[in-house]
Amino acid sequence: MESGDSKIWKSILKAQSIASRFIFWDIGEGKISFWHDQWGLGDHNTFAETPENNKLLISDVWIDENWDISKLFSLAGDKTAHVTKIPIKKTTIGTPLWKTSSTISPSKMLYSHLSNLFSFDKWRWGKPIWNNFFTPSVSFFLWRYLFNLLPLDDILKLKGLKLASRCQLCNREEESAVHLFFQCSYAKEVWFILGKNFHVNWRDCIDIVDFLHIWRAADILDSKLAFFSMLVIWFLWTTRNDIKYQNLTPVPSTSASLILAYFTRACRIMGLRDVFPHPKESRMATLVRWQSPPFGWIKVNFDGS
Template structure:
């Protein structure tokens, strides 16, 4: 029950414009008031964050702070050229996303009104049971953040391998740069590539 209440509290702190929420956001270093400006690259306004869609390196995340509103002019999307050229499917999805004159706001997915209530919080917590013991190993202090984040991305199929980029609509030719005998996919790179099997065996 504590997890449900904490999830609801965290949501309210992020999304509410009540005085107590504004106060706590300032106390904890979040000065975005109103808090609901949507970040173009990092927020999940397109179904998944653009940094994941485009396979953008984690090293660049801190430099990507522009908002969705920065890419809108006269109620039209100003899509960066490299996205249009290299990721036509992503570009199409952006172009088909409606633009509203209303203020941005956070939406809780799988909720009828976009608001997280206790019932939705219970469903979310209940559908995410405690992870297996390997989680403690992956998130251990002695492992560098860049490496345990890579493992996290592997488990969630978020690695920007060629096959993943192709599924996002990126038109590119693919070949494993190690063995040059197969397309570059997650399964090939880490499991079936001769170089991988040599490493594991």
């Protein structure tokens, strides 16, 4: 696989080795690999495989309707007795079967192994993007964002396209997801304006997880409203496209106003009231990052308890 190949296909190949552990073959007419297909013997690599017999089929170790014991013993050694117990069915086609457990369903068993292979984030993204407040096209866009599949300049370069990259919002830095949605001066100003309405400081967020940390720390809204962050991502994306393809010149305050209007309308549909906290009842939540002290100083950190 190359760097510009499909991420979905890469993930499928990455999971292939895990999924193949749960598949074995009913040998049937024997037209499956003696070495590379699992057919009820566990790890075949313990056999004495050689380049000469690398393409050996199971049927090559048969004589009519029986196993060729001498040839089989030269290949399988002490596993020969176990192999000969497997019935030969020349009239049937070899069929892949799924190893099952009496207590765990196949899908749960496979998921438990795949979850160790892939680094799933601790945040659950399903409800914030797949809900009644986004159209399917917006939800699909957000799904692509979370999996880094948007056609941004840095991704297009990985696919082999040669282009001069420039952020459409600030026209200063190269375009990437982190820059466009969080580090760009335009995006930072939008986050700052929106944060003032909730009495939190989102200007220093560098990714979506930072946003959710501050959101939860402020403890000002129902957790169901976490889709607000996704709403901001969507509006920043549409603003980027308006600039790039329609030569519009929006300003951060306008973008923030549109986001708040959409958000307020969605909250009314949800039946939520007072979604914006009152200043006297709220604290300013700010993301704080640890920094090393100047040379020659010792820094002591402690909590407030």
